[in-house]
Amino acid sequence: MFPIARFRVDDRSMEPTLAPGDFVLVNRLSYRRHAPSRGDLVVVRDPQAPLRYLVKRVADVSVSGAFVVGDNQTPSRDSRTFGPVPKEFIVGRVWRTAKP
Template structure:
């Protein structure tokens, strides 16, 4: 049972201010792996899939829109966030999951 739970849920630590004021640096998110995102959801995705030279492994952003091919456009809650306005849509395969709560 524990292996199953570990594959369905992940704990992710927020780094940076792109989601301020909603999320702060150091906040911990509980992420449901594999859940399909909807507009308004906060998602975690592989940074290198959208920003090849990123020094981050994961990025946390809010879903702005779902494209017909399943890719999502994302926005940070902070006006100065680097998001889909800078790097384009996030492919469906890059998304780890949807944040369902904080710990």
Template structure:
């Protein structure tokens, strides 16, 4: 997952999903609105630093608290790269809660109808 614009202390930022681990909730290429420092609870989708490679950001669902931190899982059980592989994620590696996602617009579709269709299908909150 790539992160954009996090050098400032702004409470919100945009990140991009790479890979299939959160499918069907999130798709490769989705953009995420991340609320940094937000309170989180089990069941929510969050952005974290990977515990074994801390320069890599990951997006996972918070399954629950365990000794040593958060147990995180991808929504796609067939994809690797969650707590089943690396264990609990220490709380200091939890960066923020994902509030929403949008899919990038097709640059070739510029009509008002195409924009409306994109808005109705591509933008949604992550609950």
């Protein structure tokens, strides 16, 4: 498995950190050895629609998974709606972000 995955950001729930059109490079191996930490920017599979990817920030980590939220919380659908994201749904940690 190639460790770095690219994603194009859509929508606005991570503003001002990320805006539509930005790219993120994700390290898929980042959580092999340790659990996510609070504050990590992560790409996860949507627990309610696993073919879809979400980019969010880890707010809390528990045994049931990572509680993720958007930086721009008003329009964000996140763990407040779908609960903690199980470990196997976490793609990896955002390693680099690229803005136009």
